[in-house]
Amino acid sequence: MHKTATVILAAGSSTRLGLPKQLLAYNGKTLLQHAIDEAAKAGADPIVVVLGFKAEEISETIKRNNVELFINAGWEQGMASGISGGVGKALQLDEKLEQLIITVCDQPFVTASLFNELKKVQRETQQHIVACAYADTIGTPVLFTKKYFSHLQALTGEEGAKKIVKTNMDDVAAVEFSPGEIDIDTVDDYDGLVQTE
Template structure:
């Protein structure tokens, strides 16, 4: 187990319908393991975190096919409103159970190279840099996984449903530290994406 310095919330967003793939990508096998199971297993390697899994489309089917190993889950009925809506449901849940939470990491379920070491690096760089937003850098952009300090919780909860957390990153670039994650550009949206990882 990896010991972390401060209590951290983790929101695993897996509510989408995978419309481009045509089936639940959360359950697709990549390198011998389901995509969502991989993320759950990596989160479970961390200590001193409070995680929640946000499901939506195909929620019960997905839940019945993965082992969350103690990570609670929510089936977010308003998942069609967009990723921010799912994130907000997760953040509200975490704050209701951990009112003193001081930072949160946002994860998606379809980045097969996210691992516990990367998540630990985000937390450690938060402490070392004293910045409020720690995000990953790949393919000439920045994005998830991303860690937000508690000072951004209200802004995260105020995002409109179609707005993404990236809006807050770009609005606060002076408070951003980036962690190189070249393989972060690899995610699963289409059949071709899966074929490239077989």
């Protein structure tokens, strides 16, 4: 069994929402805490949380002593620096890491069983990227084996991990995750989510 790190991207400023989405409450915990807890339940080691906007305020709300933080000073330049830094931090913590999962904090229906399914499909297919499929696209959470660690660390500007997925489709397996299309970008999104509690 390969040890799997999880990198949780939580550095953005939630401009369309008007307040930090990382701290929105759902089912008794913040969206960020939910992502951390599900990663932990799936046995993630290490768990790296990438923070940027309001990093100090958000870090104070995190309840787990085995979470490592990567504070991305360049968060305003785009997602790439957070991915690159988060992956670098995970490798610094465990240089023998074989695979990692990149996830975000605003997909409220991400679960430990989904993370475990990504790992299972990777073992079964031997593909080096396993992404979630929803709403006619593929995206996070997404598992990468070490074959792509250097690609992730080389991302720049606004580029996200999806660029690597799309340019290596022959090396991608997909896991159906229809609730993945629900993410929280606006007040209306959040209001809709709260009504499902």
